[in-house]
Amino acid sequence: MEKRRADLIADEIEELIFGGTFADGDRLDEHALADRFGVSRTPIREALQKLTLSGLVTQIPHRGAFVHQPGPVELMEMFEVMAELEAAAGRLAALRISDAALDDLRRANAECLAAVTAQDTDAYYIKNERFHQIIYAQSGNSFLRGEALRLHRRLRPFRRQQLRLRGRLAQSMAEHEGIVAALESGDAPGTADLLRAHVAVQGEKFHHLMSSLRPAAE
Structure with a gap:
């Protein structure tokens, strides 16, 4: 089954985190990510939610999504x-x-x-x-x-x-x-x-x- 766009974006953001593009504590801006991947903010939000479930991203109310690397x-x-x-x-x-x-x-x-x-x-x-x-x-x-x-x-x-x-x-x-x-x-x-x-x-x-x-x- 072909992966959904949000799933593909989540995988790519994951790669950017592990590759060092985004470091622990960095804010993941929805607008910037939407521009980077050439999509609307909806699949970006879905991708960040997916990464939140894995614990790689932390969502802070009124502040946004941040990279979380466990020690x-x-x-x-x-x-x-x-x-x-x-x-x-x-x-x-x-x-x-x-x-x-x-x-x-x-x-x-x-x-x-x-x-x-x-x-x-x-x-x-x-x-x-x-x-x-x-x-x-x-x-x-x-x-x-x-x-x-x-x-x-x-x-x-x-x-x-x-x-x-x-x-x-x-x-x-x-x-x-x-x-x-x-x-x-x-x-x-x-x-x-x-x-x-x-x-x-x-x-x-x-x-x-x-x-x-x-x-x-x-």
């Missing part, structure tokens, strides 16, 4: 919680996933592999989102699914960014294969451990992620 402690804490939510969803899904959902998961994974082969990071991320959303749904726990989706949206720009680290696409794909195998065999503890490790940003990987975000914070 390393806040970002690490969010990834730690996300890893535990994913582990819980995976553990439950291993016990409850349907055959039809397993087929959907395999298809999503095959599309991820096609994106890796094409070295298309953006396409991989879109298919990767679908992969994880199937697992959330198959947990059979609507509250858990809602919380996982909410934090997933907030971490979206940072999860996308880490996929651009050298070798991360292939590594992520290999981790997917293990997760699918664990779900197929109904291995609840194994699925939880694999998903926790898949999402957690630790050690060298976190160092590289923060280094990639540094231009936007300086």
Whole structure:
């Protein structure tokens, strides 16, 4: 499905933030952005709202929208919680996933592999989102699914960014294969451990992620 204009603009603003064009605390002026992208203010407002949901932008009443870059402690804490939510969803899904959902998961994974082969990071991320959303749904726990989706949206720009680290696409794909195998065999503890490790940003990987975000914070 083709992306809506507001979604495309949100992605482009995200790139400008990570590229250092807009720094932490900068005000994102709707008029200037509308001129920059050659659109009315409506899709700009929608794009800023989308970025607000991810936490990358903060809306202040009567003042406007401002770039918000979480610090390393806040970002690490969010990834730690996300890893535990994913582990819980995976553990439950291993016990409850349907055959039809397993087929959907395999298809999503095959599309991820096609994106890796094409070295298309953006396409991989879109298919990767679908992969994880199937697992959330198959947990059979609507509250858990809602919380996982909410934090997933907030971490979206940072999860996308880490996929651009050298070798991360292939590594992520290999981790997917293990997760699918664990779900197929109904291995609840194994699925939880694999998903926790898949999402957690630790050690060298976190160092590289923060280094990639540094231009936007300086």
